[in-house]
Amino acid sequence: MTDRNDASGLEGDASAMRFVGLEEHFVVPDVLAAWQALDPLLQDFALIPASKGEMAHQLADLGERRLADMAETGLDVQVLSLTTPGVQSLDADAAVTLQFAANELLAETVRSRPEHYQGLATLATPAPEKAARELERAVTELGLDGAMLYGRTRDENLDDPRFWSIFEAAEALRAPLYLHPQTPPPSVREAYYSGLGAAGVALGTHRLGWHYETGVQLLRLIISGVFDRFPDLQVVVGHWGESVLFFLERLAPIAAIAGLERPLVEYFRTNISVTPSGMFSPRYLRWAIDLVGVDRIMFATDYPFEVAPSGGARRFLQEADLSDADRMKIASGNWERMRAGIRR
Template sequence: MKIIGLEEHFVTGEVIDAWLRLDPHWRDLALRPATQGEPARLLADLGASRFEAMDETGIDTQVLSLTTPGLQNLAPADAVALQSAVNDELAEAVRAHPDRYQGFAALATPQPDAAAEELVRAVTRLGLNGAMVFGRTRERHLDDPVFSPILEAAQELRAPLYLHPQSPPPEVRAAYYRTADELTTAALSTFGIGWHYDTGVQLLRLIIGGVFDRYPELQVVVGHWGEVVLFYLERIAKIPGLARLDRPLLDYFRTNLYLTPSGMFSRRYLGWAADIVGTDRLLFATDYPFEFAPAGGARAFLEQADLTATDREQFASGTWERLCAGIRRAPLADRTG
C-alpha cells in the first residue's frame, strides 16, 4: 500500500530571515518551532533525516509545503521576491527525488495577481500539485474579493489549495488564550485549540461568502479532520447567511472539500469524517515534523483502519493521485502570456 502524506513541512533560511525582520505584531507564533530545537532542524532538512523518518513511520511520499505562516504575513515586495525562490528550491527537491517528494507551492498572497501568476508557473512549469494557503493575509481573509485571482487560477488549473492553520491575530490571542504562563498561552493559541478554531472559521467564511458558488470546481483540502467544524454542521447549518447559498451546507463538504488527519490518528475521528463526507473525500497527512508518528505509526493506522481494502488504499494515496491526475498542466495563455 503506497502512502502519501499531504501536510509535510519544510522551511528555508531566507524565509526565516524575512520572518525575523517583521514587526513583532505580524510574527506568527510558529516562528519559535521553526527556528528552535529539533523541529527547526527537521524542517530545514530535505535529505537523510527526513527520509529516515518517512521510512520509520511508513510514508512513501511527502507533499512538501512551506511551514506556517508561509509568506502571508510579509510585505508584498518581500513575499513576491521569496515565492519564486522557495518554489524553485521545492521543485528542485522534487526533481531530485520524484518517488519521495511532491510539492505544494508557496504563494505571495499579499500581492494576489503575482500569487496567481506564480500558481500557474508552479503547476504548469515546475510540476507542483497546487498550493498551501492560510486563511488570513495580515488583516484580510481569504474570502475577500481581492484574492479572487488566486481562487480563479486554482479553479482553472484544477489545482487543489491546502488551507492550513496559522496563529490567531494578537488581539484574539490576548482576549481568549492568554494565561499566566507564556508557554501555555502559546500552546492554547496554536495546537491546543486556537489554530483549529481559526482555520474552521476561515473555512466557513469561504462557504458563507459564496466562494464555492463563484468557483464551483475549486477544491480545498483541510486538515485535522475538518478543523472542528465537521462536528458542528447541524448547528452551523442554522446560520441565516447560508440560506442565500446555491447548495445545502453539507454539499460543499462533499463536493469542494477534502479532509486529512494531519497526524491525528484517531479511529473515532476517521469514522465520523467518513460518515459525514464519505471515504472518497479523505486524504492522508502526518503533519511532519510536528505530529509525526514514529515506529510504523502512519502505516499501522491505515492498516488497522475500519475501512474496506479499496477505501484504505484510496485514503492512503489513490484519491490524491486521482486528484493530481486532473490538474491542468498546460499553460494558461491569459495568465502566462
C-alpha cells in the same frame, strides 16, 4: 491499465499500500530571516519551532534525515509545503521574491527524488495577481501540485474578493489549495488565551486556537460565496476538518441565512477534502467518513509537528475498520486521482 495508486474498486494487500502525506513541511533560511525581521506583532508563533531546536533541523532538511523519518513512520511520499505562515505576513515585494525562490527550490527537490517528494507551491497573497500567475507557473512549468495557503494575509481574510484571482486560477488549473492553520490575531490571543502562561500559548495555537482560526476561515470561504462563484474549486483542510465537521449539523442553517446555492454539507462533499494531519484517531476517521464520505479523505502526518511512533502512520490505516479499497483510497488513491486531474 490500472495504476496501483488508483484505488477505485481496488482490492489487495493492505501492506503494499503507497502512503502519501499532504501536509509535510519545510523551511528555508531566507524565509526564516524575513520572519525574524518582522514587527513582533506580525510574527507567527510558529517561528519558534521553525528556528530553534530539533524541529528546526527537521524542517530545514530535504535529504537523508527526512527520508529516514519517512521510512520510520511508514510514509512513502511527502507532498512538501512551506511551513506556517508561508509568506503571507510579509510585505508584498518580499513575499513575491520569496514565493519565487521557495518554489524553485521545491521543484528542484521534487525533481531530485520524484519517488518520494511532490510539492504544494508557496503563494505571495500580499500581491494576489502575482500569486495567481505564480500558481500557474508552479503547476504548468515547475510540476507542482497546487498550493498551500493560510487563512489571513496580515489582517485580511482569505475570502476578501481581492484574493479571488487566486481561486480563479486554481479552478482553471484544477489545482487544489490546502488551507493550513496559522496563529490567531494578537487581539484574539489577548482576549481568549492570555494569562495562562505556557498553557495559554499552547491553547491558543497547536491545541485549539490554530484549528478554530482555520475552521472559521474555511466557513468564511463557503459563506462568502467563493464556492458558488468557483464551483469546481478544490480545497483541502487538515485535522479532520479543523473543528468544522464536528459542528456541521449545528451549522447547517447558516446556508439559508447566507443565501448559499447548496446545503452546507454539499460543499464538503464536492469541494472540500480533509486529512488527519497526524491525528490518528479511529473515532475521528469514522466521523469524517459518516459526514463527507471516504472519497473526501486523504492522508497527512503533519511532519515534523506530530510525532508518530515507529510505523504509526501506516499502522493507523492498516488497523482501521475499512475495506482494502477504502484504505487505499485514503492512503494515496484519492490524492492521486485529484492530482491526475490537474491541467498542466
